Amino acid sequence: LAKTTQPISMDSYEGQEVNITCSHNNIATNDYITWYQQFPSQGPRFIIQGYKTKVTNEVASLFIPADRKSSTLSLPRVSLSDTAVYYCLVAPGTAGNKLTFGGGTRVLVKP
Amino acid sequence: DVKVTQSSRYLVKRTGEKVFLECVQDMDHENMFWYRQDPGLGLRLIYFSYDVKMKEKGDIPEGYSVSREKKERFSLILESASTNQTSMYLCASSLGGTSLEEQYFGPGTRLTVT
Numbered sequence: 001l002a003k004t005t006q007p008i009s010m011d012s013y014e015g016q017e018v019n020i021t022c023s024h025n026n027i028a029t030n031d032y033i034t035w036y037q038q039f040p041s042q043g044p045r046f047i048i049q050g051y052k053t054k055v056t057n058e059v060a061s062l063f064i065p066a067d068r069k070s071s072t073l074s075l076p077r078v079s080l081s082d083t084a085v086y087y088c089l090v091a092p093g094t095a096g097n098k099l100t101f102g103g104g105t106r107v108l109v110k111p
Numbered sequence: 112d113v114k115v116t117q118s119s120r121y122l123v124k125r126t127g128e129k130v131f132l133e134c135v136q137d138m139d140h141e142n143m144f145w146y147r148q149d150p151g152l153g154l155r156l157i158y159f160s161y162d163v164k165m166k167e168k169g170d171i172p173e174g175y176s177v178s179r180e181k182k183e184r185f186s187l188i189l190e191s192a193s194t195n196q197t198s199m200y201l202c203a204s205s206l207g208g209t210s211l212e213e214q215y216f217g218p219g220t221r222l223t224v225t
Contacts, residue, residue, distance in 0.1 A: 032211055034211075036214075041218075041219075042216075042218060042219070043115075043201050043203065043216025043217055043218060043219055044154070044201075044214075044216050045215075045216065046213040046214065046215075049211065049213075087153070087154075091209075091210045091211050092209065092210050092211075093209055093211055098156060098159065098167075098169065098210055099156070099210050099214065100156070100170070101146070101153045101154035101155070101156075102153050103151060103152065103153040104153055
């Protein structure tokens with residue numbers, strides 16, 4: 001499984017865009033990039049997944065360059081309720097059901 | 112909505128006790144997982160199961176065992192609890208197939224072993 005590296009923490013202010021970059025230099029051809037969000041005292045929840053270029057949903061956007069060695073999760077116009085830990089994972093697209101969660105990025109949104 | 116429930120939010124046990132953590136999912140998912148979460152270490156996979164009575168070791172299985180007698184229920188067992196097993200334990204389930212499938216997590220059980 002490819003290892004991921006992401007910043008330990010980031011601070012932001014309400015209304016700003018938050019971009020979290022994750023590096024995954026050893027990503028394999030069949031791997032997808034997946035992000036989870038974890039609020040305090042809750043289990044993580046899936047927010048977005050992509051293979052290449054750009055994916056957008058109602059929560060976030062995911063940008064993946066052509067070489068796929070990194071990816072950026074973008075949270076537009078954050079609010080205080082976006083304060084959470086964000087995990088970047090590489091998910092094998094082939095058989096096998098394991099995900100490896102790293103330490104995540106703790107995002108603190110300030111008023 | 113998928114619902115994953117765990118038997119307790121908080122649990123306090125003594126060293127040497129046998130501890131059972133129960134997890135139930137209501138969406139007929141094939142896969143179920145047990146993680147533990149510790150500050151600075153993120154989530155680490157203990158065991159997972161992709162079918163009834165089937166189990167696979169995760170990254171840190173030592174000191175734990177699991178049981179899956181029914182599809183909806185996955186139990187984590189600490190045969191003889193130790194203080195280094197004090198942690199937050201999270202259960203998750205997913206539909207099946209590959210690890211691309213979204214995992215749905217329960218609220219967690221905070222276990223303290225004294």
